[in-house]
Amino acid sequence: MSLGQGTGLAETRSPSRQRSPLVALSFALAGWVVPGLGHALAGRRARGLLIFVCVAALVVTGYLQRGYVFSSHSQDAFGLLGFLADIGAGAFYLLAKVIEVGGPDIARAAGDYGTRFIATGGVLNVLTAFDAFAVARGERE
Amino acid sequence: MSHFGDMSWFAALVSVVLAVLSRRSALDRFKYAVVAFLAFLFIAIAIGWLMLPFSH
Numbered sequence: 001m002s003l004g005q006g007t008g009l010a011e012t013r014s015p016s017r018q019r020s021p022l023v024a025l026s027f028a029l030a031g032w033v034v035p036g037l038g039h040a041l042a043g044r045r046a047r048g049l050l051i052f053v054c055v056a057a058l059v060v061t062g063y064l065q066r067g068y069v070f071s072s073h074s075q076d077a078f079g080l081l082g083f084l085a086d087i088g089a090g091a092f093y094l095l096a097k098v099i100e101v102g103g104p105d106i107a108r109a110a111g112d113y114g115t116r117f118i119a120t121g122g123v124l125n126v127l128t129a130f131d132a133f134a135v136a137r138g139e140r141e
Numbered sequence: 142m143s144h145f146g147d148m149s150w151f152a153a154l155v156s157v158v159l160a161v162l163s164r165r166s167a168l169d170r171f172k173y174a175v176v177a178f179l180a181f182l183f184i185a186i187a188i189g190w191l192m193l194p195f196s197h
Contacts, residue, residue: 047161050157050158050161051158051161054154054155055158057150058155061150109144110147113144113147113151116151117151120151124155124158124159127158127162128161128162140165141165
């Protein structure tokens, strides 16, 4: 008996269906914009929900701790890398200004930690988007 | 949240996502997440102790 059975979170173990590269790419893009959506579209709803909750928790925690959100106008390489990591969170990147109304405060340790929470959430979401592509292609279960 | 609380929360969330991505069965994911979470905490605390002599 696997974990999740009888809880409504057990994933449908249908055989992995191989979709076209274009469809798989669209699932990956959907997973990037809304964390977990790519897996949900590929029939792995429980996995998608778990991914959404974790990525959302990471990014929102970062915003609540007033972490620094990098913009696309960063002048140096580190700023560009930070932006690429942050934009990995997809739609959550756009929520930064809504949630973090006071702006960043990295003078405090919490703000500095928040910067890492946001970047990590973005990077993990990009990884999950790649996974959604592989699942949609039937290369992974 | 305390520093330790921040670290634990971070470790828990990252461990779960990595487990989801790297293991296929639910039981394997659970085991991986627990081991990764404990490894995060152990390594962070160990590094903290190693840095202690340099903090004075």
